[in-house]
Amino acid sequence: MPGRLQNKVALITGAGSGIGLESSILFAQEGAHVALVDINGQAVQKTHKLISERFPNVKSVPIQADVSKEDSVKNMVDEAVKAFGRLDIMWALCAIQFNNAGIMHPEDDHALNTEERIWDLTMNINVKGVWWGCKYAILAMRNNPTDQSKGLHTGGSIINTASFVALLGAATPQLAYTASKGAVLAMTRELAMVHAREGIRINSICPGPLKTPLLMDFLNTQEKKDRRMVHLPMGRFGEAVEVARGALFLASDESSYVTGTDFKVDGGLSSCY
Ligand code: NAD
Structure with a gap:
């Protein structure tokens, strides 16, 4: 049986760990050829x-x-295009781009204590990284063939990783991080509207708290983990692969009528009081 991403090319940032690692494995398992990007x-x-x-x-x-x-972002897209672009005419060039890399700064990010350097670093990676990722993916995807006959987009699917903290006020102080993820949601909605008629779908995914290095390094004591656990309706942290499965849906043609949405994979956290 063909995989759900057969004959597609996917570029995934943050592919060295957590959600990016699990998505790279899952997308490859579903038949996608993958450009794996990480600073590490x-x-x-x-x-x-x-x-x-x-x-x-x-x-x-x-x-x-x-x-x-x-x-660096322009080069990564150019490298992916060079690696995959001419292999087969049916391949949609950079058909999928998952702008997933991000950081949560380990230092105090409370509004009253956070510093400009923490704010700037967080915004540079989490916001500018997504902006540039979208910009160069859109420019590459414009060259893709569009299969009008099937009514399915082949222009491309861009997924941007936001977070549940963009939807709720978190009691844990991480202001720059929260603001950066709010910006990802806003950017995603606008870009989705602007590029919808080019067959390019752009969605964000909002993970809940996960058992990945990013959060486990931040909640670095059992007490902090226990405090966060109280708010988790399912009584557990999520697994990176559970978010990867959501990203797979957004990446595949199964979500052909989905754009501009923020897709929550948060174990119900954003619905609970
Ligand atoms: P992770 O730390 O396990 O993986 C992040 C990867 O991004 C790392 O491999 C890291 O090297 C890479 N990276 C960091 N800065 C980079 C840069 N400037 N350029 C390229 N690569 C860079 O984290 P994760 O939990 O898999 O997080 C992935 C995304 O999910 C992030 O955007 C994060 O904000 C978001 N998120 C995570 C959680 C969670 O609980 N873990 C919750 C909501 C949202």
Whole structure:
């Protein structure tokens, strides 16, 4: 049976860990050829090795890039286009782009204590990284063929990782992070509207608290973990692969009429009081 992303090319940022790692594996398992991007060169090589061994029919390209630098983002898309662009006419070039890389600064990010350097670093990676990721993906996707006959988009699907904190006021102080994720939601909605008629769908995904290094390093004591747990309706942290499954839906043609949405994978957190 063909995979749900057969003959597609996906570029995934933050592919060295957590959601990006699990999405890279899942997308490859579903038949996508993957451009794996991370600032951590060793981590992205590890993901590449794992995918090459497990899915020999899938082409995987590791790319070291810093999403907070425009040149670096342009280069990563150019490299993906170079690697996949001419292999088969049916391949939708960079058909899927998952702008997922992000940070939660480990220092105090409370409004009264946070510093401009924390704010700027967070905004550079979480907001500018998504903006540039969208910009260069859209420019590449404009060259994709559109299959009007099937009524399915082939222009492309962009997924931006936001967070449940963009929807709720979190009691844990992480102001720059929260503001950055709110910006991701706002940008996603506007870009989705502007590019809808080009066959490019743009959605954000809002993960709840997950058992990944990003959050586990932040909640670095059992007491902090227990305090967060009280708010989790399912009584557990989510797994990165559970978010990857949501991203798979948004990446695939199964979500062909979905754009501009914020897709929650938060274990019910944003619905609870
Ligand atoms: P993670 O720390 O496990 O993985 C993030 C990856 O991004 C790392 O491999 C890191 O090297 C990479 N990265 C960081 N800065 C980068 C840069 N400038 N350029 C390129 N790559 C960079 O984190 P995760 O939990 O998988 O988080 C992924 C996304 O999900 C982030 O945007 C995060 O804000 C969001 N998110 C996470 C949670 C959670 O609880 N873990 C909840 C909501 C949203």
